[in-house]
Amino acid sequence: MTKRAWPLIALLLLLVSCVPQVVRPQPPDIELLEFRLLRLDPFAGSADFDLRLRLTNPNAVALLVLDSTLTAELAGAGFALTLGAVDLPAGGSRETVARLRVPVVEGARSLGVLVSGQPTRFRLTGEVRVAVGPVTVPLGPLTFIDRNVQVSLNFQLPTLRLVDLRLEGGSLRVGLEVFNPNPIGFSLEGPVRVLIGGSRVAEVSLSMRLPPGARERSDAAVRLSGFPGLGSVQVQADLKARIPGIWERDVRQVLEGVLR
Incomplete structure (x- = not known):
């Protein structure tokens, strides 16, 4: 290395030392x-x-x-x-x-x-x-x-409302409206039984998807398993709200209705 190179190296080192360093x-x-x-x-x-x-x-x-x-x-x-x-x-x-x-x-x-x-x-x-x-x-x-x-879910049962119950020939038409007031969605599944005067005359298998805050309707026509005589009409829902592999709750409700 020649003597002429030393001043150049010294100048480069001086310039590097003057570059501001990033403080972490x-x-x-x-x-x-x-x-x-x-x-x-x-x-x-x-x-x-x-x-x-x-x-x-x-x-x-x-x-x-x-x-x-x-x-x-x-x-x-x-x-x-x-x-x-x-x-x-x-x-x-x-x-x-x-x-x-x-x-x-x-x-x-x-x-x-x-x-x-x-x-x-x-x-x-x-x-x-x-x-x-x-x-x-x-x-x-x-x-x-x-x-x-921790999450406080405060699950509220879905609201079931009987919106249609009438005879059509030899079948019974059952219409249900369901409201889910929760921030979680779920499937609602299970039997819905119609009783007249205490006797079961029909059964519907309900299967609904209820997203969070949703209001959905289910309609079904089923054949009667007995003659609908006189008496009070009850609709018994024996359901399960579930998210498969995650969560499940029983949903049981009894609704009063009028046969048309």
């Missing part, structure tokens, strides 16, 4: 404030949850958290969760809401535990992306949340 900030703390079931629709194939989060900036400078994809684990099964951009003041906090969508098939075990009301382990892991000047810096992988969550 501390990752934000993330606290789960609320875990809420919005909707579980087995017919659409997914369940949606809202997660209310509080992000706290431990740094002495403002921190811009960019859109980041994290992994939300429920009962050991992982699902993608997008954390939207949040601008955190120095040493300050902000609240935000993230939407978690759980596929019904892949998340059957997790959903079954949740809708039963049992505590379920929830973990939020991965990398968050933050902006440091013009540079995007990934922070992680880290475990931001590790705690139990």
Whole structure:
């Protein structure tokens, strides 16, 4: 190496030392404030949850958290969760809401535990992306949340209403309207029996799909198994509301009607 090269090398080293270095900030703390079931629709194939989060900036400078994809684990099964951009003041906090969508098939075990009301382990892991000047810096992988969550379903029985009960030749036509007031959808299946004067004269096998908040109608014509004499008319529903592999409840109701 010639003596002429040494000044050039020294100049390059000086220039490199003058390049500003990116200071790696501390990752934000993330606290789960609320875990809420919005909707579980087995017919659409997914369940949606809202997660209310509080992000706290431990740094002495403002921190811009960019859109980041994290992994939300429920009962050991992982699902993608997008954390939207949040601008955190120095040493300050902000609240935000993230939407978690759980596929019904892949998340059957997790959903079954949740809708039963049992505590379920929830973990939020991965990398968050933050902006440091013009540079995007990934922070992680880290475990931001590790705690139990619980869903209070407060299941309400579907409302059954007899909207049609009449004779047509040798058959009995039975029309039922069913309203599902719950945030979860389910299949409603089982026998519906018609009694006149205490004697069973007909039986219908009901099978309905009831999405969350839906109002559906079922009509069936069945042959009479006895002569409908005089007396009060009752419709007895002995049904099961179920999401196969996830959840099940008995639905039993007795309706009064008038034969036309």
